[in-house]
């Protein structure tokens with residue numbers, strides 16, 4: 001659902017014209033209220049803040065519409081929209097939400113306001129600066145994505161077993177093997193609250209992947 005109608009940006013731009021310190025903003029594709037469809041939070045009402053831009057180009061990406069466009073929206077206007085929704089759970093997603101520097105103070109302010117915050121990240125950008133009160137859902141890129149060489153591996157070592165989740169989107173059995181190796185190498189069963197395995201949307205060998213996952217689940221997978 002496009003969010004842009006109804007936002008008032010005038011104070012932000014007037015401040016810029018007058019040379020005042022502008023309010024902080026983010027480039028946003030959409031803000032909407034829905035039901036969480038992924039992770040262990042699936043089924044919960046959730047507000048989504050979807051940010052513009054991603055430095056990666058996964059071959060099976062279904063979110064190309066987030067790469068460009070959107071609008072600069074002040075923190076103040078984003079919070080006003082979230083207040084309107086009245087939902088305590090907020091996911092910041094993209095694109096790659098951590099690609100915009102201003103997202104880090106935004107996440108902190110969300111936490112300060114008492115929201116339960118989920119960050120869905122593609123794993124290219126370091127999670128080090130994310131407010132520790134937010135939960136990370138870290139997407140590890142498998143070989144078939146074409147972007148596995150860009151995984152920022154230290155992110156895996158920062159996962160916390162009480163709140164962070166790790167996700168592998170698999171397109172074939174080689175991806176599934178890769179996921180198993182990474183789970184073992186980084187001891188993700190101990191480090192992450194959940195290990196999520198998700199098939200690439202529309203993949204033709206879904207039954208084969210499902211059988212492999214069910215016959216040889218890595219410890220901790222969902």
Ligand code: SF4
Nearest residue numbers: 054056058061095122
């Ligand atoms: S990280 Fe996510 S948004 Fe970026 S290209 Fe990959 S799937 Fe698409």
